[in-house]
Amino acid sequence: MRKKAAVLMGSDSDLPVVKGAIRTLKEFNIETEVHIMSAHRTPNEVLVFASNAKSNGFGVIICAAGKAAHLAGVVASHTTLPVIGIPMKSSALDGLDALLSTVQMPKGIPVATVAIDGADNAALLAVQILAVNDEELSSMLQDMRNRMTHEIIEKDKKLQEND
């Protein structure tokens, strides 16, 4: 049976960006649970969710947070599941603070960090992780790559024609 994905975000203000990840996971028919959960404001909820995630059928956890973004790191410290961090551009520093807080994990507790506001790539990386032992998912990913390649080639053809 296919594992579920979890998408956690530090605030409802992250949702407009995070929706991109949720949409992509749905396109790949991944059962997804979405929660607002904060490393600082709801630390106990984060602890309970992360430490039970594996036994609750999750295979990967995406965490989106801005500012002093500790959500992904804290979740990663409570589970051996792969954790993907999305640094959010929700600050006066345009997300650079969240990027560094998410990516600069100490040795032993990795977080796979995507670009600032990189929700789509976070979802695709989650799909790739789940696809390691799932041929159907793997072939859906390959189809998507083929479509992308075709689109770029078509765009280039049009560009050449208009010259």
Ligand code: RP5
């Ligand atoms: C972080 O602080 C959240 O992930 C969000 O990106 C940022 C701002 O949160 P709000 O003040 O909008 O709730 O914890």
